[in-house]
Amino acid sequence: MTDLLYSEIENELRGEVRGMLADRAPWKQVLENAQEGRTPYDTDLWRVLAIEMGLAGLIVPESLGGSGASLREAAVVCEELGRFVAPVPFLGSAVVATATLLAAAGDDPAGPGAELLTALAAGDRTAALVVPFSTLPFSTPPAATASGSAGAGPYPVFSAVGGALTGSARNVVDAIGADVLLVPAADGLYAVPADGAGVTRDPVVSLDITRPITDITFDGAAGTLLAAGARGAEAIRAGVGAGAALLASEQLGIAEACLEQTVAYLKERYQFGRPIGSFQGLKHRAADLWVSITQARAAARHAAVCVATGDPDADAATAVAQAHGSLVAVRAAEENVQMHGGIGFTWENPAHLYLKRAKATAIGFGTPDRHLLALSELFHLPAAG
Amino acid sequence: MTDLLYSEIENELRGEVRGMLADRAPWKQVLENAQEGRTPYDTDLWRVLAIEMGLAGLIVPESLGGSGASLREAAVVCEELGRFVAPVPFLGSAVVATATLLAAAGDDPAGPGAELLTALAAGDRTAALVVPFSTLPFSTPPAATASGSAGAGPYPVFSAVGGALTGSARNVVDAIGADVLLVPAADGLYAVPADGAGVTRDPVVSLDITRPITDITFDGAAGTLLAAGARGAEAIRAGVGAGAALLASEQLGIAEACLEQTVAYLKERYQFGRPIGSFQGLKHRAADLWVSITQARAAARHAAVCVATGDPDADAATAVAQAHGSLVAVRAAEENVQMHGGIGFTWENPAHLYLKRAKATAIGFGTPDRHLLALSELFHLPAAG
Amino acid sequence: MPPPAPEYDASRIAVLIKEFLTAHDPATTDPGEFLRARFDAGLAWIHYPVGAGGLGAPRDLQAEVDRAFAAASAPDRVIGPLVIGLGMAAPTILEHGHADQRARYLRPLWTGEELWCQLFSEPGAGSDLAGLATRAVRDGDGWIVNGQKVWTSVAHRADFGILVTRTDPDVPKHRGLTYFICDMKAPGVDVRPLRQLTGQAEFNEVFLTDVHIPDSARLGAVGDGWRVARTTLMNERVSIGGGAIPREGGAIGLLTTAWRDRPELRTPAGHTTMMRLWLRAETARLAVDRLRQQMAAGAAGPEGSAAKLVFAELNQEITGAALELVEGDGLRYDDWTMGRPGTADFLGRGPGYRYLRARGNSIEGGTSEILRNIIAERVLGLPAEPRVDTTVPWKDLPR
């Protein structure tokens, strides 16, 4: 049985991150940053988190300038970032891209991946893996298998001719501010400077106003091969897998924050001469949410530990955590709007920031429906027909 | 748009049936009849309903001694029988078997079907169609199509050699007391005297203790051909279709009775110094049930009218009414148990009679899952894969 | 109101319409003039009394009237911005207004020459509307009003607002209210856009600062505002969710279309979710059909609250499922620019907007929680919660 509790180190890390976010990322600031026409990132906040607190290199080995922690600890950071809907590229750069690079670099401390990891760990640069945010984190995606859809693979693969990359991908997360793009190509995984020739990044109007997504097109952009052939694909699988597992922890943080906001409002809001939290119709729903969240916490912990340790249960654990986490985060966010009544439906209340984040994470790295299908295939429970 | 209201005649009919059942079929009597080891039928009650009130021949033309009413009016009777979980073979004999015979007899007033119809209408005899209660009411059942299961057809077809029938069927409803069995055979529809040679009826321990089911085996039993070939199959389709549509009305009656019992208990039961119906946690659930029941009523009416008039929407209307009716009846029955608390879990409270009836009707003539699949095929919404 | 004149049946009305159209050629008459004449002829809302735009005819003939005028290409109004006036202000003025008020307000309300809005909800009084705090204090033959209202659609364009105020804070809350017609152009009425989570500002906040309202604009007696407001609210609930929809009409049709058009999006769970929603949409549709038949037969049941409740739940679940169904496309929004739409649009724009807009369905016009209470108590007769707020003076209530 995996250890589903938080270690003392994790609790300390959580406390530091939470304190910093409470100080530097109150929701009014987050909302202000997310006004239309702007990139929502808070670069000052990211500098503090990435460099001063060392979170950019949290999962990077100490030999490369990182903290040498694991995805387990990074999951705790994701919880807190979710709790604050913090507009920083931790998931895209410090989890997905970094985990991809770690898997690609292997044990070679002198390869190009190692150099890039060192830069990422230092917080000097950020990177993004150029796959759609909706990519399902399994090597043979059931989606493609089941539907026989055109793309066939789980994500678009770029063509590479003599190191010149051509192709496009939609809805890439945390890429708008990235310095380096990690690109799946037919013959392996490449690194491409984001400001290089032949690279076009089109910002997308994102449902989640606190997390930007980008459409990316390469027209013969020059790239450096990081991992050839299957090793590149394996690295991408590791990166997306890490992102998917840890997205469940982010969802846990979203759900917890929503329930806390709901409960606070239920206590302070009076109607009919009573706090509305004294009405059973509302309190029973809050109780049900709390129960779902205790389950989401156990599932997210299990997934984080499994990807951190390479446990053979990692795929199942991730699918379980992401499917359940999506349902719980969305429900908590929707209930938060509903139980706030009219005020929860306004722009000037934080509830919508969480609603948009929650719904986007339900699509991120596979919808619950896709995860259920994956689980049914993993456990030999075939669909009808 | 079909007329979804109750006519004055229907309201009068309802009043008479309800009055009679309230008088002759109180739930304690129904429970007493349903004790283990007994056939639950109340033959006295059936005599009154069938003969004195003329319900046995409700849908039989006046020329054959019936009332000349339609399935629309019969649906109202089904509502009331559901409301009282009345142990009489109305559904099996006066709806399914009678509708089958009507379709088989066509316009021939001198055929063997007509004679039998006259006997049924008079209440002298009852009949049962020998198909499993779980038969889905569509000629090309999606179940068989989709799964490619062994049986291929929607119900077992008996072999017929020179009028001698051989084969078996499980879970036949209202057959234990029937005088005549209507049998699907390879070359048409037959009538077989239930007490004839080669006929074996094995009573089954029924989940629904107020509605008996029977396993039937024929070993060369002598039968009379009622309708040859495809006409026989069409007649069976009509009978099962009528039963399925009207089962939704029975489910409506079940659900209404359950909600009424629940509401009465919520008003009379005090805990914490208050009637428990004043707790929002319970009252909101009662309100939701009431809403579902208003929908079930509209859907059941629509289905009854469609089968009564041969409307082309009949298949869809039946699937909708049965799928929704099953969900609502089961939920109303389950909530009735739950909101009664401990007392609802005992044998000496009527709640379980409704629970068992409701759950059995959810399987009867197709589960909600089967109906959803049928609807998805009818409306070109193909399943995945 | 006198009982409906028995002489009006469909054929008699048809004759009147024909005569009216002969006298007022739709093709050549000025639209405003046409509409005023139609009102004066009693062919506006025919079940209203003579002189108030109607004929005292049976209500169920109205649909035929509207069809006949539409068939003749008669001038008509854009209904959207008039919904509050037609659906809520008019029946309230009809029931509680005196003759002068009916004469002054009903015709331009119906013709669309004057727009109306509703000044009911407040930041501190949502579900508990009777707890509202906007104060009206006597000032000579008029009143001075101070307070803040929210969720006011059309306010930025409206000529009048129906307004509930507190005139006596020393009695229990339901007894100290008074109902007014507020001139939205009066000094001290400040309308500000209220932005929703969709990015749009469909609604407004209205700040009332020392607004003077003449006593002649009072509807009903002083202290009787709650009874008047209930007329308004009753009509609000009937007006929402009662529209006729075809099978697969509305949000479910957008979901099924996506399913049919894009096989690559299909999963087993997606199929089940869609079919279960399809079933619920279909039974909801049939229930509304039945409700409409009941109303036509003059036996409207309490199913109106149910229809609103069901519409909200279904629209929310369907738009949520539709957004996830399109996967990557669901990550994208169409436009966050703050617009000022005149009416709610539940089906327009992209799946993200529809999903977000649907969150309001269970809040606006009576929350789903309040509707469940109404059904439980008024329909099922279940006992009310123990009340702490009906016997103490409003000013002493905790809030």
Next chain:
Amino acid sequence: MPPPAPEYDASRIAVLIKEFLTAHDPATTDPGEFLRARFDAGLAWIHYPVGAGGLGAPRDLQAEVDRAFAAASAPDRVIGPLVIGLGMAAPTILEHGHADQRARYLRPLWTGEELWCQLFSEPGAGSDLAGLATRAVRDGDGWIVNGQKVWTSVAHRADFGILVTRTDPDVPKHRGLTYFICDMKAPGVDVRPLRQLTGQAEFNEVFLTDVHIPDSARLGAVGDGWRVARTTLMNERVSIGGGAIPREGGAIGLLTTAWRDRPELRTPAGHTTMMRLWLRAETARLAVDRLRQQMAAGAAGPEGSAAKLVFAELNQEITGAALELVEGDGLRYDDWTMGRPGTADFLGRGPGYRYLRARGNSIEGGTSEILRNIIAERVLGLPAEPRVDTTVPWKDLPR
């Protein structure tokens, strides 16, 4: 209770067990004698104090003790009928009983020589246990008890019952209760089977008519019965729903097995229902795993109530889906004959029985509604409902 003796760790306990097994050869010692000796050696429940079957050792070592005795094929009891004694009576006697009571009751309770039942619920006092009506009236140095209890499992075989009575109807309900140990063989104790909707009579009704209980059988002070009863109830909730289960263990496994074995039963909606239940069973399992880890780390959270709540809901939904999945077979029941099972069997017998039995899961041992209240109020700190029943004398409450 003294704090756990720090000297007991796993290895020290292992030595003690080894010494005990050497002194009492499991193969040759009389089982009753063996169990009594094990109790006296403090190896029964090792976290109990010395002299009460324990050593005051850390609770989390108990599992290792039980494993060691099992590995040695030591005599043991059939746990089923002992659950109420071990799980509820014992901790209550330990916390509230005096030395004589501990000495008299705990050893035969643990060895299984005496069976216990619980006389709490009444027809008029279910969720509102503190509203119970069974009266105990002083009679010399004892009490005379009259009343009716329900939902009493094992009562027909039990030697003793833990009993809550009303001793003072003139004070608010929580303050007028007193807790006793009732001799089930005493005159006036009449146990009758209570048949459930499954057909079985797993429980009993117990009628108490002029039953004499000596004051020495009182647990806790007169009027302090509610506090004592809370100890019992707290232990009840911990004991339900906290068991370890493997993936696809329990009811979900029966559903998935049917799915795998019978392709002809598969539909898209059936697949979705199953997979959603599979997911919920898996997350519930992980949550219980985490709860167990928290308890082992000495930081038990309030998740126990959640586990019971979730188990009930899941078991009900899974058994409901499983019954419909098998279609025709679901129309058949296995046996309506009234049996008298000693313990609840949620997984045995056919799908019909499992479905029906599961209905009780959300009622017995605290309804799901009460558990939600507990979570909302004690965990989330939400305000209580307005109470009408805590200040008035019990006898004046409406019921």
